[in-house]
Amino acid sequence: MSKFKKLVAVTAVLVLALSMALVGCSGGKKLIKDGVLVVGSDCDYPPFIILDGDKPVGFEMDLMQAIADDLGYELEYLPPQNFDTLLTTLAGGAKMDIAVSSLTITEDRAKSVDFCKPYFDSNQACVVRGDSPYTKAKDLEGKVVGAQSGTTGEAWANEHLEGITMKPFNQTSEGLMALQAGEIEALFFDAPIAEYHLATNYPTMKIAEVIPTGEQYGFAVRKGNKDLLEEINASLDRLIADGTYEKIFKKYFPNLEPSVN
Amino acid sequence: MTVSKDKVVVSIRDLHKYFGSLEVLKGIDLDVMRGEVVVILGPSGSGKSTLLRCVNLLEKPTKGEIWFEDNLITDPKSNVNKTREHIGMVFQSFNLFPHLTAKRNIMLAQRKVLKRSKEEAERIAIQQLEKVGLSDKIEYLPAQLSGGQQQRVAIARALAMDPHVMLFDEATSALDPELVRGVLDVMRELALGGMTMMVVTHEMGFAREVADRVVFMDEGVIVEQGTPAEVFDNPQSPRTQDFLGHIT
Amino acid sequence: MTYVRVAVFSLLFVLLLGSLLIAFPQSAEALETESVTATRNEDGGTDIIGGKPTRLSWEGRVGNNEKVMQIVINFPEGCELADDAYLFLQEVIMDDPMHPRPDNAVKHEYELTQESLIINFTDGLRPGNKVIIQVYGFQFPAITADYYITGTYVDDKGLSHILKEYSRPVSVIGGTALENFLVWLSERDWVKAWNSNAFCNSFLNPVRAVASVPTLFGGWLISVALVALGFPLAIPVGLGISFLRMSKLWILRFLSSIYVNVIRGTPLFLQIYIAFLGLPLFISGMDNFTTGFIVLALNSSAYLAEIFRAGIQSIHKGQFEAASSLGMNGIKTMFFVIIPQTVRRVIPTMTSEFILLFKDTSLLAAVGVFEMMMFAKIQSNISANITPYVVAAGFYLLVTLPLTRVISVFEKKLAATDGKEAPPEDKKKKKPETKRVGLFKTTVPAAVNQDTGNG
Numbered sequence: 001m002s003k004f005k006k007l008v009a010v011t012a013v014l015v016l017a018l019s020m021a022l023v024g025c026s027g028g029k030k031l032i033k034d035g036v037l038v039v040g041s042d043c044d045y046p047p048f049i050i051l052d053g054d055k056p057v058g059f060e061m062d063l064m065q066a067i068a069d070d071l072g073y074e075l076e077y078l079p080p081q082n083f084d085t086l087l088t089t090l091a092g093g094a095k096m097d098i099a100v101s102s103l104t105i106t107e108d109r110a111k112s113v114d115f116c117k118p119y120f121d122s123n124q125a126c127v128v129r130g131d132s133p134y135t136k137a138k139d140l141e142g143k144v145v146g147a148q149s150g151t152t153g154e155a156w157a158n159e160h161l162e163g164i165t166m167k168p169f170n171q172t173s174e175g176l177m178a179l180q181a182g183e184i185e186a187l188f189f190d191a192p193i194a195e196y197h198l199a200t201n202y203p204t205m206k207i208a209e210v211i212p213t214g215e216q217y218g219f220a221v222r223k224g225n226k227d228l229l230e231e232i233n234a235s236l237d238r239l240i241a242d243g244t245y246e247k248i249f250k251k252y253f254p255n256l257e258p259s260v261n
Numbered sequence: 262m263t264v265s266k267d268k269v270v271v272s273i274r275d276l277h278k279y280f281g282s283l284e285v286l287k288g289i290d291l292d293v294m295r296g297e298v299v300v301i302l303g304p305s306g307s308g309k310s311t312l313l314r315c316v317n318l319l320e321k322p323t324k325g326e327i328w329f330e331d332n333l334i335t336d337p338k339s340n341v342n343k344t345r346e347h348i349g350m351v352f353q354s355f356n357l358f359p360h361l362t363a364k365r366n367i368m369l370a371q372r373k374v375l376k377r378s379k380e381e382a383e384r385i386a387i388q389q390l391e392k393v394g395l396s397d398k399i400e401y402l403p404a405q406l407s408g409g410q411q412q413r414v415a416i417a418r419a420l421a422m423d424p425h426v427m428l429f430d431e432a433t434s435a436l437d438p439e440l441v442r443g444v445l446d447v448m449r450e451l452a453l454g455g456m457t458m459m460v461v462t463h464e465m466g467f468a469r470e471v472a473d474r475v476v477f478m479d480e481g482v483i484v485e486q487g488t489p490a491e492v493f494d495n496p497q498s499p500r501t502q503d504f505l506g507h508i509t
Numbered sequence: 510m511t512y513v514r515v516a517v518f519s520l521l522f523v524l525l526l527g528s529l530l531i532a533f534p535q536s537a538e539a540l541e542t543e544s545v546t547a548t549r550n551e552d553g554g555t556d557i558i559g560g561k562p563t564r565l566s567w568e569g570r571v572g573n574n575e576k577v578m579q580i581v582i583n584f585p586e587g588c589e590l591a592d593d594a595y596l597f598l599q600e601v602i603m604d605d606p607m608h609p610r611p612d613n614a615v616k617h618e619y620e621l622t623q624e625s626l627i628i629n630f631t632d633g634l635r636p637g638n639k640v641i642i643q644v645y646g647f648q649f650p651a652i653t654a655d656y657y658i659t660g661t662y663v664d665d666k667g668l669s670h671i672l673k674e675y676s677r678p679v680s681v682i683g684g685t686a687l688e689n690f691l692v693w694l695s696e697r698d699w700v701k702a703w704n705s706n707a708f709c710n711s712f713l714n715p716v717r718a719v720a721s722v723p724t725l726f727g728g729w730l731i732s733v734a735l736v737a738l739g740f741p742l743a744i745p746v747g748l749g750i751s752f753l754r755m756s757k758l759w760i761l762r763f764l765s766s767i768y769v770n771v772i773r774g775t776p777l778f779l780q781i782y783i784a785f786l787g788l789p790l791f792i793s794g795m796d797n798f799t800t801g802f803i804v805l806a807l808n809s810s811a812y813l814a815e816i817f818r819a820g821i822q823s824i825h826k827g828q829f830e831a832a833s834s835l836g837m838n839g840i841k842t843m844f845f846v847i848i849p850q851t852v853r854r855v856i857p858t859m860t861s862e863f864i865l866l867f868k869d870t871s872l873l874a875a876v877g878v879f880e881m882m883m884f885a886k887i888q889s890n891i892s893a894n895i896t897p898y899v900v901a902a903g904f905y906l907l908v909t910l911p912l913t914r915v916i917s918v919f920e921k922k923l924a925a926t927d928g929k930e931a932p933p934e935d936k937k938k939k940k941p942e943t944k945r946v947g948l949f950k951t952t953v954p955a956a957v958n959q960d961t962g963n964g
Contacts (some may be wrong), residue, residue, distance in 0.1 A: 084886060159547075159556070169876075174876070212603060214600075216613075
């Protein structure tokens with residue numbers, strides 16, 4: 001028994017020491033590496049952020065670069081990781097300064113991270129196969145549908161559609177393949193990304209309905225990292241004021257009005 | 262005991278065997294009569310084990326004919342398994358089935374090959390084990406038996422198939438001296454009972470006592486053959502003389 | 510004749526037109542309730558639990574010819590608000606139905622109480638726009654029931670209208686024993702102290718741990734079922750392939766070696782993707798679970814084939830010869846002599862393969878099979894906490910640790926019987942030596958000692 005107690009005591013001390021060390025190294029610092037903004041992303045959201053070879057490109061990438069240039073930081077991209085682990089990693093505090101991944105600002109996510117001001121207006125799309133009889137999201141009730149795990153699309157379908165079987169995917173592109181293969185009847189994901197995919201890689205699919213969810217994308221930083229949050233917000237304001245934001249926006253979305261002005 | 266020796270059981274004609282480019286048997290001619298005990302002697306590498314293994318086709322002869330009773334067993338059309346049912350073989354390394362008890366080792370082929378009923382196979386197994394003096398080891402696994410006991414079970418296993426001829430391939434070579442006797446006793450009994458036997462061995466005493474004919478082989482050929490008295494006491498060939506002189 | 514036909518067609522046309530009018534009301538004349546929902550707030554579940562904060566969402570569409578100046582939403586009796594309850598309001602501009610745009614700056618004042626929510630819009634909600642009203646920290650009564658949300662609104666002419674009830678109620682369940690326990694647990698002082706440490710909280714939050722156990726257990730059963738169906742299927746397939754690998758026909762050897770090398774030479778993860786995205790194109794109606802255990806079985810069969818082949822080939826040649834010399838053909842030799850000996854030898858490696866396969870069921874989470882890893886992921890995402898993964902690790906160990914123990918017991922047993930199987934007199938002869946055999950001295954090769962075939 002005393003042996004057991006000793007073991008418990010030693011374990012407790014070890015756990016505490018380790019946790020102090022882990023917490024200690026991430027607490028309160030603005031950036032993990034001085035002068036470098038470490039960016040995490042899923043890199044699966046054309047035309048916002050997508051890998052071109054091993055380099056992320058897209059609207060968010062350009063915007064992020066403009067912000068980094070404005071603030072005099074270097075950018076460093078972490079290897080792409082699954083969307084559903086992104087915020088957990090960011091909140092963990094040891095690896096990532098900022099998450100850039102077409103992140104919808106939600107109150108729930110705001111409990112674990114802080115969001116910068118929005119830079120893009122988005123909605124959800126209910127995407128079906130071209131020959132599908134479904135014309136609106138409600139038609140999918142009771143059916144097998146899919147969404148990327150941890151996204152607002154998944155949450156929307158779960159809350160609004162009765163009797164669905166939700167299949168979560170790691171990547172939107174996997175969901176699209178499953179949709180094509182007939183494994184699911186519809187895929188719920190962000191409308192601008194859906195428009196891009198349908199115009200390029202999946203012409204055989206269609207958007208059954210754009211669901212006005214009024215969501216907006218924002219960059220996320222560690223909870224309580226006020227310094228970085230304010231710097232980024234101020235930088236965004238400057239880029240909007242001097243027309244850089246609009247230039248980048250029009251490069252990717254020539255037919256849309258800039259989301260913020 | 263009257264033993265009919267007039268009928269040829271195994272007849273070997275101009276048998277050649279190559280292992281790759283190495284010619285191990287260089288034209289063997291040999292007849293074995295019913296009830297005859299033929300002991301094959303010779304130095305290591307003389308081809309005597311290969312000769313024995315050719316008789317039940319564990320080795321495929323390269324050239325030549327082997328007749329077993331009225332069948333030309335070297336003919337590709339002949340049924341190898343059918344032939345082997347009637348030819349018992351005892352190996353140097355026993356080769357008992359380690360997952361089966363002594364009794365079940367003996368029953369297996371009776372049941373699966375001869376299609377004997379379970380009761381009959383069991384009765385014969387027990388009977389054969391008694392013959393080799395192991396009636397108290399019926400339910401033992403091979404691992405629980407000594408080498409000599411294992412070899413006696415192996416002999417019983419072969420005998421249970423009612424073979425027309427028994428082949429012994431250095432049956433006692435792997436045994437410690439004190440265990441050799443038990444096995445030789447069983448073989449002697451068998452010979453006295455009239456079993457046709459081809460025996461490859463180094464046991465000169467056994468050969469002299471039990472053999473009807475001694476065949477001396479060297480380098481893939483039969484150098485000399487005759488009664489034990491002829492070969493042992495008055496060897497004609499220098500090679501035989503050398504072999505016997507060397508080991509005596 | 511033609512008159513009759515014309516009459517029938519006219520009638521049908523009128524009926525069709527009528528039904529179209531009923532099915533598609535031309536345009537919304539008044540503020541229309543589009544949906545009333547609440548967010549799932551059950552720990553690890555999919556239900557809406559009463560007495561626990563959730564997010565109540567009311568969505569509606571302003572009529573085409575009106576502006577909305579005030580909305581009043583009445584809550585059912587017994588609803589409560591958490592201390593930090595608040596309103597989130599958004600007007601969505603619907604000018605372009607493909608690109609609706611939010612307006613976060615709607616000027617408004619509101620009053621939120623347990624009975625109702627009253628919102629006054631300074632400039633009014635514009636015609637045709639969508640409005641999203643979300644109440645955070647809203648609690649339904651802890652009584653299992655269907656709740657309807659009612660309300661009224663005032664248009665720009667000052668007229669009051671009744672909000673149409675949404676066709677579907679919010680189904681609430683009145684708290685579960687587990688939920689009650691979790692609430693109790695989260696109020697303990699030691700739990701609070703433990704969770705105040707960031708590390709302890711994220712890796713082993715006691716509340717999250719307990720909350721995740723029921724769902725993870727369900728997932729664990731699925732994982733076990735996957736491997737319990739997949740592995741037995743892999744055994745005969747693997748045995749068959751190991752026979753093909755040893756076949757006399759080169760074409761069979763060739764094909765089976767392709768099978769084995771391709772499967773063993775590519776990651777299971779990749780095979781899962783190919784199977785899940787590819788198979789439905791050819792075979793319809795196969796559910797994820799079935800596809801899942803079939804992929805596992807096929808993968809494992811290649812590994813088992815090699816395990817069996819090695820096992821069979823490790824059986825000494827003497828065993829084949831002994832069986833042949835007794836007149837047994839190849840098939841009989843295999844089934845009655847070789848395989849029974851092989852089985853004992855391959856059990857430890859087979860068990861290892863079973864453990865690997867069991868752990869590999871987690872890969873199926875990536876393609877949407879609801880096994881333990883998937884549930885752990887969902888649980889972790891809900892709470893942005895790693896605890897569910899740690900609990901899942903415990904569930905995996907529940908299977909793998911005892912099996913690892915089984916392996917070592919088997920291996921010990923095997924080693925022991927092997928030692929025993931070498932007869933005592935054989936043990937002495939480990940290397941070639943000249944010794945007396947019978948009456949003569951001769952050289953006994955060491956190989957004969959292993960020839961007992963019991964190895």
